Amino acid sequence: MAVREMAPKANGEACGVCGGRTYVIERRGDQAQARICACSEHCSVCGGRGHVLVEREGEFSQKMGPRRYEVMETCTCTKLRTRIARFDALGLPASAAHANFENYRSYEEAQDRGRSVAMQFAYQYVQGGSSKGYIISGPVGTGKTHLLAATLAHLALELGVRGRYVEISLLYATIRRGFQEGKSGGEIIGPLSEVEVLAIDELGKGRGSPFEMETLDELIARRYNAGRTTLFATNYSLEPERRAMRSAAPSGYRTTDDSRSAAREAELLRERVGERIYSRLCELCTFVEFPKETPDRRRPRQEMNAPMHHAAGNGRPQGR
Numbered sequence: 001m002a003v004r005e006m007a008p009k010a011n012g013e014a015c016g017v018c019g020g021r022t023y024v025i026e027r028r029g030d031q032a033q034a035r036i037c038a039c040s041e042h043c044s045v046c047g048g049r050g051h052v053l054v055e056r057e058g059e060f061s062q063k064m065g066p067r068r069y070e071v072m073e074t075c076t077c078t079k080l081r082t083r084i085a086r087f088d089a090l091g092l093p094a095s096a097a098h099a100n101f102e103n104y105r106s107y108e109e110a111q112d113r114g115r116s117v118a119m120q121f122a123y124q125y126v127q128g129g130s131s132k133g134y135i136i137s138g139p140v141g142t143g144k145t146h147l148l149a150a151t152l153a154h155l156a157l158e159l160g161v162r163g164r165y166v167e168i169s170l171l172y173a174t175i176r177r178g179f180q181e182g183k184s185g186g187e188i189i190g191p192l193s194e195v196e197v198l199a200i201d202e203l204g205k206g207r208g209s210p211f212e213m214e215t216l217d218e219l220i221a222r223r224y225n226a227g228r229t230t231l232f233a234t235n236y237s238l239e240p241e242r243r244a245m246r247s248a249a250p251s252g253y254r255t256t257d258d259s260r261s262a263a264r265e266a267e268l269l270r271e272r273v274g275e276r277i278y279s280r281l282c283e284l285c286t287f288v289e290f291p292k293e294t295p296d297r298r299r300p301r302q303e304m305n306a307p308m309h310h311a312a313g314n315g316r317p318q319g320r
């Protein structure tokens with residue numbers, strides 16, 4: 001990784017601030033933003049010019065024999081600046097600023113799988129090729145947004161990929177505003193259809209109005225047709241049948257209220273987004289589903305360790 005080669009300080013020690021990564025990620029307002037670490041602000045390779053002269057040797061004619069010549073090459077510090085700009089353009093929320101693969105913890109086997117699916121995607125991503133995306137489904141606070149953010153951050157900072165993160169209700173709101181300004185849906189969706197890797201968070205959320213369904217359908221169809229990769233996270237279940245409803249708890253424990261909330265919980269993504277979109281997702285994405293009992297990381301630890309079925313309702317808030 002060329003960017004990392006700049007990392008060690010002159011005395012060979014990695015920087016204590018960035019750990020040798022040469023950049024720092026921080027919260028700025030409601031966004032996660034990156035900046036060059038102080039240790040790497042001054043580039044000793046190019047002296048701040050952004051490019052370097054590299055000496056090459058080549059043979060142009062037999063008569064002249066091998067000759068040395070110089071070419072201008074982009075310095076690693078320029079690449080770093082580009083990658084930081086790519087990171088800033090992701091639109092990651094401030095709450096995901098620290099998210100990476102290393103600090104992701106698994107409490108369930110499915111979370112382990114989620115992490116490896118996301119990591120494999122990120123590490124094996126080839127620019128310009130067509131990679132299969134992933135969709136992670138699970139209850140609140142289980143690190144779905146964390147994994148989307150970790151993936152996009154890796155792609156931007158290590159490969160310079162142009163990616164984008166969108167929370168679906170913000171997307172709908174932006175498009176609605178655009179309509180009011182006289183823009184067409186296509187005009188607003190256009191740029192999002194073109195980013196190399198798009199992460200759509202909270203898929204299935206919303207009112208399910210015809211406007212929302214058409215917007216989503218158009219966006220996914222455009223990306224699908226262009227062979228671009230889209231990643232998703234959702235609170236809705238991917239299971240092909242309402243299996244979750246039957247298996248929640250021994251039926252003796254359950255009141256009518258419990259069964260009602262279980263039915264709501266088991267709501268399927270397929271029903272939320274419609275057959276057309278769901279069918280495309282099946283083709284475009286690797287599916288990962290975290291079980292209902294996966295602990296919510298936003299809750300205090302004592303509560304997390306308490307047996308879930310003793311908590312009121314079924315131990316988890318319904319939606320947000």
Ligand SMILES: Nc1ncnc2c1ncn2[C@@H]1O[C@H](COP(=O)(O)OP(=O)(O)OP(=O)(O)O)[C@@H](O)[C@H]1O
Pocket residue numbers: 095096099103104105106107111138139140141142143144145146147233234235297298320
């Ligand atoms: N498995 C995990 N390992 C490390 N941190 C986690 C994990 N799960 C959640 N977190 C942290 O907890 C917070 C909430 O996680 P995150 O936003 O990713 O949850 P989510 O699954 O997207 O929830 P929601 O369904 O409500 O959107 C974040 O700060 C995230 O970094």
Ligand SMILES: [Mg+2]
Pocket residue numbers: 144145146201233
């Ligand atoms: Mg989330």
Ligand SMILES: [Zn+2]
Pocket residue numbers: 015016017018019020021022023037038039040
């Ligand atoms: Zn540093």
Ligand SMILES: [Zn+2]
Pocket residue numbers: 043044045046047048049050051075076077078
């Ligand atoms: Zn340089």
